[in-house]
Amino acid sequence: MQKIIIVEDDLYMREELEYMFQKEGYETLCMDSFEHAIDDIIADSPELVVLDVNLPGTTGFEICRKLKQRSNIPVLILTSRDQLKDELHALGLGADEFLTKPCHKERLLARVSNLLRHYEGRGKLVGREGFLLDRQTYTLYWKEQSVILPENQGKILDMLLTHWGETVAKETLCEMLWGTTEYIDENALQVNMTRLKKSLLKLGADYKVTAIRGVGYKVEADG
Amino acid sequence: MQKIIIVEDDLYMREELEYMFQKEGYETLCMDSFEHAIDDIIADSPELVVLDVNLPGTTGFEICRKLKQRSNIPVLILTSRDQLKDELHALGLGADEFLTKPCHKERLLARVSNLLRHYEGRGKLVGREGFLLDRQTYTLYWKEQSVILPENQGKILDMLLTHWGETVAKETLCEMLWGTTEYIDENALQVNMTRLKKSLLKLGADYKVTAIRGVGYKVEADG
DNA sequence: TGAACACTTACAGTTGGTGAAAGGGGAGGT
DNA sequence: ACCTCCCCTTTCACCAACTGTAAGTGTTCA
Numbered sequence A, B: 001m002q003k004i005i006i007v008e009d010d011l012y013m014r015e016e017l018e019y020m021f022q023k024e025g026y027e028t029l030c031m032d033s034f035e036h037a038i039d040d041i042i043a044d045s046p047e048l049v050v051l052d053v054n055l056p057g058t059t060g061f062e063i064c065r066k067l068k069q070r071s072n073i074p075v076l077i078l079t080s081r082d083q084l085k086d087e088l089h090a091l092g093l094g095a096d097e098f099l100t101k102p103c104h105k106e107r108l109l110a111r112v113s114n115l116l117r118h119y120e121g122r123g124k125l126v127g128r129e130g131f132l133l134d135r136q137t138y139t140l141y142w143k144e145q146s147v148i149l150p151e152n153q154g155k156i157l158d159m160l161l162t163h164w165g166e167t168v169a170k171e172t173l174c175e176m177l178w179g180t181t182e183y184i185d186e187n188a189l190q191v192n193m194t195r196l197k198k199s200l201l202k203l204g205a206d207y208k209v210t211a212i213r214g215v216g217y218k219v220e221a222d223g
Numbered sequence C: 001t002g003a004a005c006a007c008t009t010a011c012a013g014t015t016g017g018t019g020a021a022a023g024g025g026g027a028g029g030t
Numbered sequence D: 001a002c003c004t005c006c007c008c009t010t011t012c013a014c015c016a017a018c019t020g021t022a023a024g025t026g027t028t029c030a
Helices: A011-023 A037-044 A060-070 A084-092 A105-119 A151-162 A170-178 A186-203 B011-023 B037-044 B060-070 B084-092 B105-119 B151-162 B170-178 B186-203
Strands: A003-007 A027-031 A048-052 A075-079 A097-100 A125-128 A131-134 A139-142 A145-148 A207-212 A216-221 B003-007 B027-031 B048-052 B075-079 B097-100 B125-128 B131-134 B139-142 B145-148 B207-212 B216-221
Touching (some): A003 A011, A003 A037, A011 A027, A011 A105, A027 A037, A037 A060, A048 A060, A048 A105, A060 A075, A060 A084, A084 A097, A084 B105, A131 A151, A145 A186, A151 A186, A151 A216, A170 A216, B003 B011, B011 B027, B011 B105, B037 B060, B048 B060, B060 B075, B060 B084, B060 B125, B075 B105, B084 B097, B125 B151, B131 B151, B139 B186, B145 B186, B151 B170, B151 B186, B170 B186, B186 B207
Parallel strands (some): A003 A027, A048 A075, A075 A097, B003 B048, B048 B075
Antiparallel strands (some): A207 A216, B139 B145
């Protein structure tokens, strides 16, 4: 079942949305604490996030921006301010849809289903805008190009992308690839790293894999 | 450069849209004949199609429906009728965006760029909604699943999908695969067909490949 | 019933991913 | 300056997957 996370502080609105989505067959989850919203949402990896703009202590715009930096989860922004500049701002931040309250129930549901349709069938993707990896097939998408990575390179890149910004320990990578931390063949890992780097280079992507001496590896913007 | 096809019968509106898109850096192409619109659009394979609803002899809805049956090209429907039911109808037909005229220039451009962003990095896809093939990697997407097809199976399915509904001659398929019509090894084609069928079956897709005795093959809905 | 035509299976050749091994290169510390 | 880890790179042999050939079975239609 497709899961929708609703981030909204107004209780009445929240319950109305939840009822509406559940009646349509979606699984819903509401958030009323906004401190660790980003991490919570990513950990839950829903099919869609519905964000209110006016939230105590933060804004939907801010959550949207941070969320889009670290994931590819679809975002719908819902607000009572129907200013054009809000809509442009939201779309500029990477929001996928922008609707104003009050909104016809049918329109909201149609737009939600439209949004989910766009993301459906793509498998689960990780990465940033324009640099995405299909976790099922290890197909890497970059600027109109798509390349299939061999299994090991795909697994490594998957792990690195889900921990964007962090350094992933060599032990973690070895365990994921071969299921063992005891006898670690670091050489095999290095060879696969070389191959992954070569793949990224050949693709011309603006991202590269960097070694952190004595610790592990991480991905970062190139140049 | 990203190409946008504008289907609009009103000359003034057409030129205004064309000017706006060109100023923004898009390549534009206008259509004023609507008889072979579908085939022309697919042959041109633009990054986006902007459709007016009221057209002489047909409607934007009709073009959208037919286009979506045979391709995955993004469609934006632009109309002066701002009825909710039109919007629901458009989205129901598979349109990706629906806007009403008159529309703020900024809003239109923001929505267009939003739409293009969604399709970017997916490579070129053929097929129907929910049953799509990446022509670069031969990755087949079906209901949250994604599978990589071997080159030959991919090429065959690509050819069959781009000619949805039609029967593709065995000679055509052989020529595409091996570049020869003279010495046709039909057996090799049959073996690859068997393998493709098995792949589709394994995936559980609602589509199958059928042989047309003495002619060739085609894809159709299963069951 | 017979003759095309389509389907299926088995097999061997080729290609491409994989880890082992070994040598080269660079950063950091003494 | 030198030495020592650690990381990078290349080469080689093994293995899995894709491919066409071949041969045999099943199906359709006159």
